Amino acid sequence: MTSPRRLDDDLGFLVARANAVLTKATNRVLAPLGLKVRAYSVLAAVCDQPEGIAQRRLANDVGLDPSQIVALVDELEGRELVQRTTDPTDRRNKLIVATYAGVALCAQARERGADVVAEYLGDVDAGTLETVRMALRRITFDESAIRR
Secondary structure, three states, X not given: OOOOOOHHHOHHHHXXXXXXXXXXXXXXXXXXXXXXXXHHHHHHHHHOOOXXXXXXXXXXXXXXXXXXXXXXXXXXXXXXXXXXXXXXXXXXXXXXXXXXXXXXHHHHHHHHHHHHHHHHHOOOOHHHHHHHHHHHHHHHHOOOOOOO
């Protein structure tokens, strides 16, 4: 693989910059719902696990430090969007579970987030978008991917 010749060829820079642009735009559309991207990400990850998710796994899944997760879960719990419940398989652990209000708000937030993506990438064909998603999932979630 060759090194990028220019900044706009540097994939790391492009991904970071795209993240910044999409985060800013998504925060703007989530603001009326009382959410920002980080809180939305936590809520969405919880909603993706209807049986509940342990806080440590949640931190790993959304890529945040566990201490950040505690504050975000506290915020969402204070709004009655999630609740902490005892893990039936290990009573020492707590699971984070979405409430009905949390699931409903998450659905609204997902729609708004999808609108932002459509605004920026609506003219990109579905196959290309799926290829990009697959590549980003590999980087984000595939523990067997090469890490240096």
